[in-house]
Amino acid sequence: VAHLKSTRTFLFRASQQRALMSSLGARGCGFICACGRPAAQLQTLPLWGGSSSSTSAVGSTARSTAPSCHSGSLAVAGPATVLAVAGIGRARWNRRSRRRALSAKLHLATALAAAAAAADELGTIDPSPEVLFRFGVIADVQYADRDDAPNFTGSRIRHYRQARRLWESAVEWFRKEDVDFVAQLGDFLDGSNRGMAPGATRRALAELMRPLEGGPPTLHLLGNHELYNFSRKELEEGVSLDGLSATFGLCCPAALHADRTGGAYYSFRPAPGWRVCVLDPYEVSVLSRGGGRPGVELSPNELDQRALAMCQANNPNDITKEDFARGLPPGPACRWVPFNGAISEAQLQWLRDTLHEADAAGEHTLLFSHVVLHPEATPDGNGLTLLWNYEELQAVLRESARPPVAAFCGHAHIGCATEDRETGMQHVTLASPLEVEPDSDACAIVEALSDGGLRVRGRGAVPSAELRRGLRV
Numbered sequence: 001v002a003h004l005k006s007t008r009t010f011l012f013r014a015s016q017q018r019a020l021m022s023s024l025g026a027r028g029c030g031f032i033c034a035c036g037r038p039a040a041q042l043q044t045l046p047l048w049g050g051s052s053s054s055t056s057a058v059g060s061t062a063r064s065t066a067p068s069c070h071s072g073s074l075a076v077a078g079p080a081t082v083l084a085v086a087g088i089g090r091a092r093w094n095r096r097s098r099r100r101a102l103s104a105k106l107h108l109a110t111a112l113a114a115a116a117a118a119a120d121e122l123g124t125i126d127p128s129p130e131v132l133f134r135f136g137v138i139a140d141v142q143y144a145d146r147d148d149a150p151n152f153t154g155s156r157i158r159h160y161r162q163a164r165r166l167w168e169s170a171v172e173w174f175r176k177e178d179v180d181f182v183a184q185l186g187d188f189l190d191g192s193n194r195g196m197a198p199g200a201t202r203r204a205l206a207e208l209m210r211p212l213e214g215g216p217p218t219l220h221l222l223g224n225h226e227l228y229n230f231s232r233k234e235l236e237e238g239v240s241l242d243g244l245s246a247t248f249g250l251c252c253p254a255a256l257h258a259d260r261t262g263g264a265y266y267s268f269r270p271a272p273g274w275r276v277c278v279l280d281p282y283e284v285s286v287l288s289r290g291g292g293r294p295g296v297e298l299s300p301n302e303l304d305q306r307a308l309a310m311c312q313a314n315n316p317n318d319i320t321k322e323d324f325a326r327g328l329p330p331g332p333a334c335r336w337v338p339f340n341g342a343i344s345e346a347q348l349q350w351l352r353d354t355l356h357e358a359d360a361a362g363e364h365t366l367l368f369s370h371v372v373l374h375p376e377a378t379p380d381g382n383g384l385t386l387l388w389n390y391e392e393l394q395a396v397l398r399e400s401a402r403p404p405v406a407a408f409c410g411h412a413h414i415g416c417a418t419e420d421r422e423t424g425m426q427h428v429t430l431a432s433p434l435e436v437e438p439d440s441d442a443c444a445i446v447e448a449l450s451d452g453g454l455r456v457r458g459r460g461a462v463p464s465a466e467l468r469r470g471l472r473v
Contacts, residue, residue, distance in 0.1 A: 129449035132271035136174030136216075138443040139185035139370075139410025140432035141167045142225060143204055144192045152322070156413070156435050160190065164207060166433035170443040171211040173459075177445055180270055181216050181256060185410035185430065186223025186370030188248075191293050194229055201229050205248055206241045213244055217253035222264040222280055223370040223411065224339045226250070227290035235290065236262060252278065259354070265347050267354050274366070274448055275358045277351060277404070281371035281387055285341030286311060286319070294338055295320050310388070311336050325384065332375045335386035340371055342388035352396050359402040364452045367407035376418035377409065377427035385412040385429075398422050406454055406467050408446075415442070415461050424470030426454075431461035 143164045148157055174182055188208060193201040212218055220226075226235060238247030251266075252258035258266040264280035282288055286307045292298040300308070300320045308319070314336035317324050328334045343351075358365050372378050372385045373393055387393060397403050403423035408430065415431035433442040441460025448454055454467040 129451040129453060131447045131455075132274060132450055133180040134177065134445055134447045135270070136170065136177075136179045136182045136443065136445050137185065137408055137430065138167065138170050138182075138433065139408075139430040140187040140223070140413055140434055141184070141208065142187045142190040142432065142434045143167065143208055144190040144196070145200070145204060145207075146190075146192065146196070151413075151435070158190075158434050159436075159438065160434065162438060163432075163434040166436075166441055166443070167208060168211050169441070170433075170459075171215065173443070174445065175215050179216050179445060181253070182212070182218040183368055183408065184218055184220050185368060185408065186221040187225040187410065187432075188220060188223070189225055189229050190434075191225045191228030194293060194297060202239075202241060205229075205239065206244060209241055209244055209246060209248060212246065217255045218246075219252065219256075219278060219368065220248060220250060221278060221368060221370050221410075222250045222282055224282065224285075224287065224341075227282060227285075227287045228293045231291040232289050235264075250280075260350075265350065269363070271448065273363055273450065275354070275361075275363045276366045276368065277354055279343060279351070279367060279369040279373075280347060281343060281369050282341040283344045283347055284310070284388070286338045288341065295322070307341070310342075311338060330380070330382045332383045332386060332390070334383040335388055335390070337384065340386065340388055343393055348392060348396055351393075352400075355396070355400040355402070355404070359400065363402075364448075365402070365404040366448075366454075367404050369407060369409050371411050372409045372427070372429055373407050374418055374420060374427040377407075377416055377429045379412050379414040379416050379429075394420070397425060403469065405452060405469050415463070417465075419470070424468075426467045426469070428456075428467070436461045 141163050142158070142160070144160045146160050148159050148162075150156065151158055171182070189201060189204055193204050222235065230239060232250075235248075235250045238249035238251070240247050250264040251261060252268060256268040256270070258268045260266045264283070265278055267275055267277045269275055284304075284307050286294060286303040287298070288304045288307060292302075294300075294303055303320070311319050314333070315324065315328065317326050317328075319336075319338045324337050325334065328336070355365060367373070369387075371387045373387055373390055375381055375383050375386055375390065378385050397420070400423075403420075403425050406426040406428060408428050410430050410432065412429050413432040413435050415429060417426065417428045419426055430444070431442040436442050442462050443460075444456050444458040444462045444464075446454055446456050452468060456463075456465045456467060458464045
């Protein structure tokens, strides 16, 4: 234990735990639990027999809270925690307990040997990981040059001009910190620009694009408000603005060397050992072609009829009317509304292939999407901003040998996060600068580390955090 403690700390993630448990079980020494959480939160499993126990620690001292636990338990923690061995010698030391203690030591030695043998496969945590790249991230700026007004449900106030100020402040911070790229997660402009004076959309867009001039490459993800303001064809070709060199569009900036061009989903390698995948959650959508707002500029006949039928089949309301969410129960069933969409079979296969390639190359991956990808990453699990075919997407992620570390999404306007129980993948939904309090903020700089972790430095309604698969602190 002392030797391993002095040389490396193991972080076993969900899929790795299963493999190691199977390996140890075959050796007759039961289970090893390595949750990758702070020591105070560690859950240990007995190395053989018995029931699970909780381990708590102060400093470098760990103790088992399970009563009369004779058998040994091994917990392997993440950074800033201890390698803890708990539960040996909790009973009175009679001859029988000595035999059990000796047996415990033998089993523990076997477990540690197996863990050491598997270390190269499972990976270790570098105590001083290197920052390989950093990016700025923000979602749902949704700017329009108009007075504050309630959102479409009347539940919150939208501060339209504040959103522009916070965007400009975020870009200033991103440039000062010399980020490698900016991830603008969609809904850059509010759809109300479309109904304002002629030219309002382009004027508002130019005001937002100007701070980026000469700065880092920026990913502009496809959100529903992009499709309210422009057609998909315009966004694929790039919207040119007078006096600005960069165009606004949904394709990957050339400087990032994407694996595919001409579309809203793609991947690129920002640094050795990392791959970023950008998704198009409106490839299957009532507004997949864009060009206006349903029921305002676009009549029902101008919407994508296949997607319209799919959504309508799962929603008892007329989804072309404003009260399309009336009476829908909170949860995944609430996702069948017209401002969400789905990922096509072709895009799912592309993602499956990309994750396979990344795994073969030993790369960690990140996902970006405007629409939320996990039901528990919607506010209070309400499902209102959830991908239509999230279950198919989750199946692709869960079958991957190396699931993504995290997904960053927007769309909900309220920040929240969850961890997928099966993969340990972190799902982060960012708050919107449009709806935070006037003295708050909503953006972050994320640093990708050499050991596969992510360090989030948040502002305002976006909290700072350390993210890994199976670990969020």
